[in-house]
Amino acid sequence: MLGALTVLLVFQLAGEAISHGFGLPVPGPVIGFALLLVALILRRGVPEELRTTATGMLQHFSLMFVPAGVGVMVHLSRLKDEWLPITVALVLGTLLTIACTALVMNWLMHRFSREKEEA
Amino acid sequence: MTPKLTDIWVYLSTTPLLGLTVALLVYQGAFWIYKRANFNPLLNPVPISVAVLVVLLTVTHTPYQTYFDGAQFVHFLLGPATVALAVPLYPLLGKLRRAVIPVIGALLVGGVVAVGSAVGIAWLLGASDTTMLSIAPKSVTAPIAMGISEKIGGLPSLTAVLVMVTGVVGVISAKYVLNFLKITDHAVRGFSIGVAAHGMGIARAFQVSEEAGAFAGVAMALTALASSILFPLLLWMFTR
Numbered sequence: 057m058l059g060a061l062t063v064l065l066v067f068q069l070a071g072e073a074i075s076h077g078f079g080l081p082v083p084g085p086v087i088g089f090a091l092l093l094v095a096l097i098l099r100r101g102v103p104e105e106l107r108t109t110a111t112g113m114l115q116h117f118s119l120m121f122v123p124a125g126v127g128v129m130v131h132l133s134r135l136k137d138e139w140l141p142i143t144v145a146l147v148l149g150t151l152l153t154i155a156c157t158a159l160v161m162n163w164l165m166h167r168f169s170r171e172k173e174e175a
Numbered sequence: 176m177t178p179k180l181t182d183i184w185v186y187l188s189t190t191p192l193l194g195l196t197v198a199l200l201v202y203q204g205a206f207w208i209y210k211r212a213n214f215n216p217l218l219n220p221v222p223i224s225v226a227v228l229v230v231l232l233t234v235t236h237t238p239y240q241t242y243f244d245g246a247q248f249v250h251f252l253l254g255p256a257t258v259a260l261a262v263p264l265y266p267l268l269g270k271l272r273r274a275v276i277p278v279i280g281a282l283l284v285g286g287v288v289a290v291g292s293a294v295g296i297a298w299l300l301g302a303s304d305t306t307m308l309s310i311a312p313k314s315v316t317a318p319i320a321m322g323i324s325e326k327i328g329g330l331p332s333l334t335a336v337l338v339m340v341t342g343v344v345g346v347i348s349a350k351y352v353l354n355f356l357k358i359t360d361h362a363v364r365g366f367s368i369g370v371a372a373h374g375m376g377i378a379r380a381f382q383v384s385e386e387a388g389a390f391a392g393v394a395m396a397l398t399a400l401a402s403s404i405l406f407p408l409l410l411w412m413f414t415r
Binding site: 061064065067068071080081082083084085086088089090092093096097101102106107109110111113114115117118119120121122123124125126127128129130131134135138140141142144145146147148149150151152153154155156157158159160161162164165168 | 198199201202206219220221222224225228229232233239242243246247249250252253254255256257258259260261262263264265266268273274276277278280281282284285288289292293294296297299300301302303306310313314316317318319322323332333335336337339340341342343344345348349352353356358360362363364366367368370371372374375377378379381388392394396399400403404407
């Protein structure tokens, strides 16, 4: 587990270094994610230890959002003043986003696989 | 006896240990309920934990910063966990390669709908400029959304909260929206949750299946990538 955690941190660190070094707008962890993916492709497989640690960590991914979420208490007065536009925009906007993304992807998936079968 | 207890409280309330322990205990309690309810999305542990913690902090007059000093250790794990998303994605690369066109098409449409609908609705209902600018990147993962918000003139910390609420709305509603639309493919279900609800969507998708989780991870990474390039570009075009 320690080895796997070190691997993850090394990739994150490399990502942060690239992000800051080149002044990129993409955050370090996202670059680290891409780098790790490339490393796994080159290595042609995931080491068992890394698989176990990553799976365990991702099972509790939602816990990691709690601290930032509690920050809601700092903005309570603005949220109280503008609760209607904020609530409607977030709820309706999110429902629309999920629906449109799913419908477009589903449609393209079907189209794409049909074309493939014909070819 | 009483003064001693107060001393203990005064000491503990200033160390990160208390904030961290309470955060973990509250989350585990909320997760236990969620599990007993068969992972019913309405009982997602994140909003429940946040609500309980806000009440606890308010009642004990603890400033958010004091709490965050402890909870930052959990917050820190977001970084390595984001990197770890590459692991479940690796075995699905073949499927992803076959779905390149659907993925890019869905990403572009989803991204435009996410920004356009949120800003449009907020504008129609008379939100302030600051709120509109803070709400624009709401579907992007928090660290990037905060950076974008700062660049376009929003309030980064408000954006963090709006991102979080978006995540909660997404994880609660996704199942019902997708079932209503009769979407059965786990790749599509995961991807659309990831585009709309970033990392929180991933967390939820992983509880459904590895495939849904991995595609949600791809969606979050691509949304992050695309928006960190497109937002500054749009801003540059509009401020010319």
